Amino acid sequence: NAGVTQTPKFQVLKTGQSMTLQCAQDMNHEYMSWYRQDPGMGLRLIHYSVGAGITDQGEVPNGYNVSRSTTEDFPLRLLSAAPSQTSVYFCASSTSGRGNEQFFGPGTRLTVL
Amino acid sequence: GQSLEQPSEVTAVEGAIVQINCTYQTSGFYGLSWYQQHDGGAPTFLSYNALDGLEETGRFSSFLSRSDSYGYLLLQELQMKDSASYFCAPLGVSSGSARQLTFGSGTQLTVLP
Numbered sequence: 001n002a003g004v005t006q007t008p009k010f011q012v013l014k015t016g017q018s019m020t021l022q023c024a025q026d027m028n029h030e031y032m033s034w035y036r037q038d039p040g041m042g043l044r045l046i047h048y049s050v051g052a053g054i055t056d057q058g059e060v061p062n063g064y065n066v067s068r069s070t071t072e073d074f075p076l077r078l079l080s081a082a083p084s085q086t087s088v089y090f091c092a093s094s095t096s097g098r099g100n101e102q103f104f105g106p107g108t109r110l111t112v113l
Numbered sequence: 114g115q116s117l118e119q120p121s122e123v124t125a126v127e128g129a130i131v132q133i134n135c136t137y138q139t140s141g142f143y144g145l146s147w148y149q150q151h152d153g154g155a156p157t158f159l160s161y162n163a164l165d166g167l168e169e170t171g172r173f174s175s176f177l178s179r180s181d182s183y184g185y186l187l188l189q190e191l192q193m194k195d196s197a198s199y200f201c202a203p204l205g206v207s208s209g210s211a212r213q214l215t216f217g218s219g220t221q222l223t224v225l226p
Contacts, residue, residue: 035216042200042216043156050211058213090155099146099161099204100212106155 001026006091006105013081013112021076021108023091031094032074033058033102034066036087043090049074081112115139117217119201124223125191133186133199133220141206145177145184146214148200156200156216159186188222196224 007022025032030051035043045058049068063085065077074093078085088109092102116138125131135145144163148156162168162177162184174187188195198219204212 031211040218042218044216045213048211048213056211096212098158099144099163100214101146101158101161102148102156102214104155104157 004103004105006108010109017081023074024072025093029093029095033092034076035090038087083112086112119220122221126225129191130189135184135201137203139203139205143204146202147186149197151197191224193224
């Protein structure tokens with residue numbers, strides 16, 4: 001099993017550009033989430049999904065869109081990048097067991113100039 | 114509302130025991146998780162307490178008191194590789210009806226030789 005994979009690992013954008021961060025999991029987990037982590041801070045939930053076709057907003061959803069057409073994939077779209085979106089983005093998948101134990105991908109380090 | 118408190122930094126020497134405390138306030142509380150994150154890496158799951166008491170997993174133990182909204186992570190026989198950030202993450206219900214983890218800013222543990 002590859003677990004949770006994320007692409008790209010690094011990305012530099014200019015203000016106003018759009019892009020999609022990819023996330024895929026091969027564990028057949030129903031839950032998937034996107035977090036952002038800023039320096040010295042914890043993880044903040046952007047959007048999450050409890051199954052294919054179902055998504056909802058987390059703590060910091062503004063400027064981001066998600067969709068979940070399959071169990072495996074959960075892409076995150078930045079609509080018009082802003083410097084405030086410079087961060088490390090983690091995708092995670094989980095089941096409901098062990099306190100929704102999150103399996104994290106390696107992260108995408110995004111810089112918006 | 115939701116709130117989470119844990120110390121920002123803890124320093125200890127190799128072989129020692131260290132305790133990282135966590136107090137929380139979470140809607141619809143289910144249990145308390147702990148995650149470890151090394152610099153530049155993804156968070157990894159350590160433990161989950163749904164019930165009051167102590168859970169032991171090797172050198173790591175985690176404790177929960179639901180009535181006090183308090184938990185701690187105990188690390189014994191510290192090793193250099195334990196230098197990392199540790200996050201407590203209560204599992205609760207915030208927006209909507211899905212259970213979600215809330216991550217605090219974490220505790221940076223430095224293990225000295």
